[in-house]
Each structure stands twice: as structure tokens, then as C-alpha cells.
Amino acid sequence: MLRRGRGASDSLPERATSCRSATERRGRRTDVLMMTPWLAPIVWDGSFNINILNAQFHQRHVRIGLTVFAIKKYTVFMKTFMETAEKFFMAGHKVNYYVFTDRVKEMPNITLADGRQLVVLEVPSYKRWQDVSMRRMEMIRDHSSKRFINEVDYLVCVDVDIKFTDEVGVEILSDVFGTLHPGFFGASHVQFTYERRKASVAYISPDDGDFYYAGGFFGGTVEEVYKLTNFCHSEMMTDKGNNIEAIWHDESYLNKYFLYHKPTKVLSPEYIWNNYYGHPGVIRKIRFLGIPKNDTAIRNK
Numbered sequence: 001m002l003r004r005g006r007g008a009s010d011s012l013p014e015r016a017t018s019c020r021s022a023t024e025r026r027g028r029r030t031d032v033l034m035m036t037p038w039l040a041p042i043v044w045d046g047s048f049n050i051n052i053l054n055a056q057f058h059q060r061h062v063r064i065g066l067t068v069f070a071i072k073k074y075t076v077f078m079k080t081f082m083e084t085a086e087k088f089f090m091a092g093h094k095v096n097y098y099v100f101t102d103r104v105k106e107m108p109n110i111t112l113a114d115g116r117q118l119v120v121l122e123v124p125s126y127k128r129w130q131d132v133s134m135r136r137m138e139m140i141r142d143h144s145s146k147r148f149i150n151e152v153d154y155l156v157c158v159d160v161d162i163k164f165t166d167e168v169g170v171e172i173l174s175d176v177f178g179t180l181h182p183g184f185f186g187a188s189h190v191q192f193t194y195e196r197r198k199a200s201v202a203y204i205s206p207d208d209g210d211f212y213y214a215g216g217f218f219g220g221t222v223e224e225v226y227k228l229t230n231f232c233h234s235e236m237m238t239d240k241g242n243n244i245e246a247i248w249h250d251e252s253y254l255n256k257y258f259l260y261h262k263p264t265k266v267l268s269p270e271y272i273w274n275n276y277y278g279h280p281g282v283i284r285k286i287r288f289l290g291i292p293k294n295d296t297a298i299r300n301k
């Protein structure tokens with residue numbers, strides 16, 4: 001029988017306090033922008049309670065696909081990428097690694113935790129590194145409709161020359177999300193390195209723009225990632241037909257997409273940091289860190 005005496009009501013404040021305490025102990029973030037002007041959350045350390053979020057996503061039995069490309073010499077990054085992902089990426093959830101490569105034999109042999117599997121997808125390579133980078137959009141699009149839609153709920157699409165250095169969990173998941181580029185989160189939109197030549201379909205006027213998003217970390221539901229990658233690939237093909245290529249390749253087209261299709265969640269640069277930018281105080285956690293590479297030694301090889 002349901003008791004409505006003192007005992008029951010006494011336990012309520014206690015439970016409420018324990019839910020609030022994690023955020024309250026750390027204090028509210030007043031040092032960073034926490035919400036976009038279209039009311040999408042911006043995810044910073046201290047802005048969420050991972051236990052509540054984990055419980056919600058476990059209830060939904062969510063399945064997450066992590067797409068990564070290791071074409072030609074970039075296979076050297078795979079071991080560290082996988083080892084650190086096993087430690088920090090979506091621990092405790094169902095994860096499929098989708099690794100696109102032209103060198104299947106060079107894939108590392110790593111023991112995965114329960115509920116996680118590696119799917120190696122053999123794909124062609126391109127001569128120019130810019131084409132390798134840009135064609136990711138086409139390949140993610142094609143596999144989204146053919147395969148990913150049947151296997152996972154969300155896709156997270158990232159660069160390979162990176163390691164996980166702290167937890168990246170379900171707090172990032174939303175219909176469609178992008179990540180603030182570490183070089184521009186404090187900058188004004190006129191300083192963003194959007195494509196500024198009107199001849200390119202990736203052009204963004206100096207009057208426009210919300211944020212500058214990094215090409216190396218975006219995602220969303222499979223349906224939304226299909227729309228995003230389809231847009232970016234089609235726009236790249238239009239430019240190619242007109243003999244123009246946007247200044248920062250896929251990243252420029254991604255920024256154009258997000259200008260007109262606002263992300264439903266925005267990740268702080270904690271999720272794509274690079275030590276090249278030092279260590280400002282607002283970055284309390286570095287979760288995903290670029291590995292310094294010698295571009296001339298590794299690109300186009």
C-alpha cells in the first residue's frame with residue numbers, strides 16, 4: 001500500500017539533492033556560452049550529468065556507429081585510435097566501429113569489450129589527400145542508406161589522426177550535431193575561415209554565420225547524417241563541375257550545411273582539441289586530441 005506519511009515525503013528532498021549535486025558541486029558554467037541562439041545546448045564539461053544521460057540512453061538500448069577513414073598511410077593511426085576509443089568512447093553502450101580503408105590487411109587486431117564490434121569496409125582511395133578527405137561524405141552517405149540504417153541509431157563521424165584522452169559519451173548524441181573548431185570558438189563570424197569566393201556553392205557572406213565547425217567531428221541519427229553527407233557531397237560535385245574546390249574542402253561544405261540546417265546540439269572544442277591552441281582555462285577536459293603529424297610525410301602517400 002502506498003504510504004503518504006512523513007517517511008515518503010522525507011525521502012523526496014534527499015533524492016532531489018543527490019540528482020542536483022553533481023552539477024552543483026562543480027558550479028554552473030558562467031565562463032562559456034551554454035546555448036545557441038536557436039536554443040540548442042552547447043556541451044561543456046560540467047553542463048550535464050552523465051549518470052542520468054546513461055540511464056536514459058540505456059533505456060532506449062541505443063546503438064552507436066563510429067565512422068573513421070584510414071586510407072593509405074593513415075592506417076598508422078588506427079591502433080591508437082581503437083585502443084583509446086575502447087577506453088573512452090561510449091563505454092558500456094553498443095558500438096559498431098565502421099572503418100573505411102583501402103588496406104584491410106593493415107587493420108590492427110584489437111580485443112573489443114562486450115557489445116562492441118569492428119566492421120571493416122573496403123573502399124577505393126584517391127590520389128589527392130583533399131579528395132580522400134572530401135569523398136568521406138559520399139561514402140558515409142552511401143553506407144548510411146545501405147547498411148548503417150539497419151544496424152545503428154546514431155552515427156559519429158571523426159578524423160583518424162586523433163586519440164581519445166577522456167570520456168566521450170552519450171552527452172554528444174542528438175538529431176544532428178557539430179563541434180566548435182578549437183581555433184575559432186572565441187572569434188567573431190567575420191574571422192571564420194568560411195569559403196569566401198562567390199563562385200563556390202560553399203560561399204558564406206561576411207554578414208552570416210553562427211559558429212565555425214570542425215570537419216573532423218560531426219554526427220546525428222543515421223537519417224540526419226544521410227541528409228548532411230548527401231548535401232555536402234552534392235555541393236562538392238557541383239563545385240567540381242565548375243572547377244572550383246572550397247578552401248577547407250569538406251569542412252567548408254559542412255559549415256554551409258550547418259548555416260541552413262542548424263545543429264540540434266553543439267559540442268565544445270573539448271571534443272576536438274589540438275595542443276597547437278595551448279590550454280585555455282575554459283577547456284577543463286580534453287576528450288579528443290589531434291595527434292601532431294608530418295603532413296608532407298603522410299599525405300598523398
Ligand SMILES: CC(=O)N[C@H]1[C@@H](OP(=O)(O)OP(=O)(O)OC[C@H]2O[C@@H](n3ccc(=O)[nH]c3=O)[C@H](O)[C@@H]2O)O[C@H](CO)[C@H](O)[C@@H]1O
Pocket residue numbers: 068069070071072073074129132133158159160161214215216217248249250251272290298299300301
Ligand atoms: C580535426 C579536423 O577538424 N580535421 C579536418 C581538417 O583537417 P586535417 O588536417 O585534420 O585533415 P586530415 O589530414 O586529418 O584528413 C582528414 C581525414 O581524412 C582521412 N584521410 C586523409 C588523407 C589520407 O591520405 N588518408 C586518410 O585516411 C583520415 O581519416 C583523416 O583524418 O580539415 C579537413 C579538410 O581540409 C577535414 O575537414 C578534417 O576533418
Ligand SMILES: [Mn+2]
Pocket residue numbers: 159160161216
Ligand atoms: Mn585530421
